[in-house]
Amino acid sequence: AQSVTQLDSHVSVSEGTPVLLRCNYSSSYSPSLFWYVQHPNKGLQLLLKYTSAATLVKGINGFEAEFKKSETSFHLTKPSAHMSDAAEYFCVVKENTGFQKLVFGTGTRLLVSP
């Protein structure tokens, strides 16, 4: 079975400083990996996805993530945080067999201070 571990439940940064949200995955097959963002009381919006085409994936709003097979990691980064980045972020792996359901991490809440 595939699984995702988000290593930090909360991350606090100052506006203008780099963001790092960590995600490790477990998968028996070549995985599809996603990062979603959720603002309070809203649905989830796709930030970016990895589908084996390139290990460094660029997403919306300046976010990017690097797939590292040797470390089974898919960390999300942004060079400079903005106040509007404050939200909850979910790392997601998609099963590549059977129904191909999405498996969610428990989320990381990003706090951005002025």
Add this chain to the structure above:
Amino acid sequence: DGGITQSPKYLFRKEGQNVTLSCEQNLNHDAMYWYRQDPGQGLRLIYYSQIVNDFQKGDIAEGYSVSREKKESFPLTVTSAQKNPTAFYLCASSIAGQNTEAFFGQGTRLTVV
């Protein structure tokens, strides 16, 4: 505009009542899903459907029921058998396939009063 519409945004249920959450999509997606979100637990899959008139239980299906009579619609009923229904419910849809992402609705917050 294409997308997924969930209604209502807020819903209150009395003890012992069944309630139905609506989910409609106009993306022409075959697959649809219902997730439940509780603080600190991520999203947990309740039910999913790959085609019309077919659906499967997810990880936490007890106390819930669904139907898929039309491709566009996947309503979720929270029955009185669900002992702790207060949560945020999210509906999603996707194209069938290995590398395809899911698109989410804006959610329904259900509260038992």
